[in-house]
Amino acid sequence: MKLASISYKGTDCIAVAIDDEHVINIKDAMIAAFGSDAEIPVDMNHLLQQGQTGITKLSSALDFALANPTAVMHIPIADVSWHAPVRKPGKICGVAMNNSASNSRKISAPDHPAFFLKPASCLIGHEEAITIRSYYGSVHPEPELAIVIGTTMRDVDAANAMEYIAGYSVMNDITGNGMRAEDLFQYWAIYADEDDPDKTRRVEQHLSYAARYKGTDTFGVLGPWLVTRDEINDPDDLSVECKVGGEVVAEDSTRYYNYKVAELISFISQFHTLHPGDIVSCGTAFKASANRKSIHNANFQQVSGPVSVTIEGLGTQENPVVVENRTIGKWRLS
Amino acid sequence: MKLASISYKGTDCIAVAIDDEHVINIKDAMIAAFGSDAEIPVDMNHLLQQGQTGITKLSSALDFALANPTAVMHIPIADVSWHAPVRKPGKICGVAMNNSASNSRKISAPDHPAFFLKPASCLIGHEEAITIRSYYGSVHPEPELAIVIGTTMRDVDAANAMEYIAGYSVMNDITGNGMRAEDLFQYWAIYADEDDPDKTRRVEQHLSYAARYKGTDTFGVLGPWLVTRDEINDPDDLSVECKVGGEVVAEDSTRYYNYKVAELISFISQFHTLHPGDIVSCGTAFKASANRKSIHNANFQQVSGPVSVTIEGLGTQENPVVVENRTIGKWRLS
Numbered sequence: 001m002k003l004a005s006i007s008y009k010g011t012d013c014i015a016v017a018i019d020d021e022h023v024i025n026i027k028d029a030m031i032a033a034f035g036s037d038a039e040i041p042v043d044m045n046h047l048l049q050q051g052q053t054g055i056t057k058l059s060s061a062l063d064f065a066l067a068n069p070t071a072v073m074h075i076p077i078a079d080v081s082w083h084a085p086v087r088k089p090g091k092i093c094g095v096a097m098n099n100s101a102s103n104s105r106k107i108s109a110p111d112h113p114a115f116f117l118k119p120a121s122c123l124i125g126h127e128e129a130i131t132i133r134s135y136y137g138s139v140h141p142e143p144e145l146a147i148v149i150g151t152t153m154r155d156v157d158a159a160n161a162m163e164y165i166a167g168y169s170v171m172n173d174i175t176g177n178g179m180r181a182e183d184l185f186q187y188w189a190i191y192a193d194e195d196d197p198d199k200t201r202r203v204e205q206h207l208s209y210a211a212r213y214k215g216t217d218t219f220g221v222l223g224p225w226l227v228t229r230d231e232i233n234d235p236d237d238l239s240v241e242c243k244v245g246g247e248v249v250a251e252d253s254t255r256y257y258n259y260k261v262a263e264l265i266s267f268i269s270q271f272h273t274l275h276p277g278d279i280v281s282c283g284t285a286f287k288a289s290a291n292r293k294s295i296h297n298a299n300f301q302q303v304s305g306p307v308s309v310t311i312e313g314l315g316t317q318e319n320p321v322v323v324e325n326r327t328i329g330k331w332r333l334s
Numbered sequence: 335m336k337l338a339s340i341s342y343k344g345t346d347c348i349a350v351a352i353d354d355e356h357v358i359n360i361k362d363a364m365i366a367a368f369g370s371d372a373e374i375p376v377d378m379n380h381l382l383q384q385g386q387t388g389i390t391k392l393s394s395a396l397d398f399a400l401a402n403p404t405a406v407m408h409i410p411i412a413d414v415s416w417h418a419p420v421r422k423p424g425k426i427c428g429v430a431m432n433n434s435a436s437n438s439r440k441i442s443a444p445d446h447p448a449f450f451l452k453p454a455s456c457l458i459g460h461e462e463a464i465t466i467r468s469y470y471g472s473v474h475p476e477p478e479l480a481i482v483i484g485t486t487m488r489d490v491d492a493a494n495a496m497e498y499i500a501g502y503s504v505m506n507d508i509t510g511n512g513m514r515a516e517d518l519f520q521y522w523a524i525y526a527d528e529d530d531p532d533k534t535r536r537v538e539q540h541l542s543y544a545a546r547y548k549g550t551d552t553f554g555v556l557g558p559w560l561v562t563r564d565e566i567n568d569p570d571d572l573s574v575e576c577k578v579g580g581e582v583v584a585e586d587s588t589r590y591y592n593y594k595v596a597e598l599i600s601f602i603s604q605f606h607t608l609h610p611g612d613i614v615s616c617g618t619a620f621k622a623s624a625n626r627k628s629i630h631n632a633n634f635q636q637v638s639g640p641v642s643v644t645i646e647g648l649g650t651q652e653n654p655v656v657v658e659n660r661t662i663g664k665w666r667l668s
Contacts, residue, residue, distance in 0.1 A: 090453065116545050185444070186443075187441055192632075211449045216606060259667070263667050331601060
């Protein structure tokens with residue numbers, strides 16, 4: 001199934017696609033199929049918390065609606081407005097430098113996945129505006145495969161990890177590399193002495209902090225669809241394309257991720273419990289396009305949108321880029 | 335008011351302190367004061383979303399309960415179990431290196447606050463176990479003042495920021511500096527050329543990723559109380575103490591933060607919209623104690639808990655530290 005969180009005529013609902021041009025409100029379908037006492041999820045998080053039971057029930061309601069085409073109102077996709085499919089995920093983990101195209105640029109790097117967090121407050125949906133301010137500095141798109149967790153997972157081996165996935169979506173992990181360059185520290189870290197914990201030792205360390213450059217408002221475009229896992233044969237072999245202002249800036253595939261989908265969520269689950277609705281964004285697919293453009297050329301302070309990301313089997317998201325005209329030129333502390 | 339999210343006899347509720355040894359369930363108080371059709375918040379997030387109206391109403395219910403001591407059941411604090419006061423904040427922003435004691439260790443650093451995110455999934459409450467595994471490497475406590483946002487804020491000047499605060503709490507921002515040292519990258523970053531966006535330039539950059547070392551399960555202790563803003567005269571002048579295994583390892587004050595409470599949330603609001611229930615943890619208060627112990631000596635792989643944090647006016651949290659005995663010695667990718 002292709003699920004979405006939409007607004008239609010002012011009402012928010014979960015929708016499911018019935019063909020390329022129409023969705024139905026799952027509330028309508030479930031009432032038609034099961035009667036008015038059907039337990040209808042209020043939002044996508046709620047649906048995901050119902051687990052496989054909720055998905056199976058929804059699938060039956062969809063079958064009913066397809067078999068009875070006049071029983072449930074068909075909503076034209078052209079008339080809906082889109083939210084992120086999961087509007088308030090408990091967490092969004094973003095995997096860093098997971099594309100094999102970045103390997104040659106690594107001078108030193110860990111031998112395991114590294115990840116950061118994006119806040120739910122940065123999420124927008126398909127067709128919503130990405131909003132940039134001058135004081136953000138350079139900002140560029142990062143097209144990524146997003147995993148949506150379906151079942152609470154902790155310490156799950158990679159061999160068993162796939163069954164914890166509800167489905168997949170498209171993430172544009174908007175990145176302010178101007179702010180990235182501003183939030184760097186070089187300092188003397190203090191560690192306990194390994195032999196004598198009463199003593200400490202100083203270690204020169206470079207640290208950087210990702211909350212601004214990865215989490216600023218509108219820096220996460222998710223959707224349009226949450227495509228359930230059964231529809232994607234191999235998430236580790238999907239083509240990815242990103243366009244800015246109509247020009248292709250990345251032509252890539254999830255097959256070039258260093259770590260596979262199952263490895264990523266297995267690894268994270270050995271530190272963080274992953275809950276239904278949590279998102280793991282697998283890292284940027286940024287191989288340069290045939291015309292030699294790259295996402296790094298697509299600084300939204302210089303080039304105009306819209307920006308689109310397409311992943312094979314998951315659909316296309318497209319968003320305008322708005323450069324806000326603000327009287328203040330810089331953030332302030334007073 | 336001192337608010338808490340607790341369980342008592344198997345039922346979760348929001349509680350409010352009526353004296354040093356007792357709380358009441360706000361549901362009981364509101365029904366006693368306003369009748370059974372009172373709109374009772376289901377959890378702390380819900381209460382905070384009601385804004386000042388909700389707080390004022392709760393305050394009236396508390397006054398009623400204090401004036402009518404037999405009208406509402408008094409629950410002994412000794413009999414409750416504690417959750418984080420806000421169990422699922424939309425986001426938790428942690429401010430980096432905000433203590434003036436760290437300034438002399440900075441070789442280079444930004445001239446503004448830098449911050450990272452912790453996931454809601456890492457939160458535990460007062461008296462819950464901090465759980466450490468051998469493959470986490472060294473892990474230490476970081477005692478911090480936590481701000482709880484009460485009103486949605488975006489682009490709020492520091493001069494007006496305080497009124498957006500619902501209250502304060504105590505955060506132990508548990509930090510795995512072993513993992514911190516493992517999640518470092520040195521690499522050639524690519525930026526768009528400022529003069530010719532068709533060109534790019536390479537910049538050597540050190541990046542680090544905080545999700546593991548700041549966000550692993552049980553790495554955030556919040557509480558016991560959410561103390562409403564009206565009870566704290568000056569959040570920028572509160573003493574902070576941290577003990578590990580009964581020994582003082584930090585004696586500090588929020589007056590030594592580089593950036594004040596109002597400056598921090600104003601700054602963040604110029605990038606991230608802050609929502610009711612969001613947490614901003616102000617940075618570690620880690621000045622060494624008179625006995626020359628520091629939090630950096632308190633590696634939980636070497637020293638035993640419990641760990642406690644006390645902030646003037648906000649109370650004391652104390653948590654056991656459990657080193658898990660696991661058959662696997664290291665995380666795995668297969």
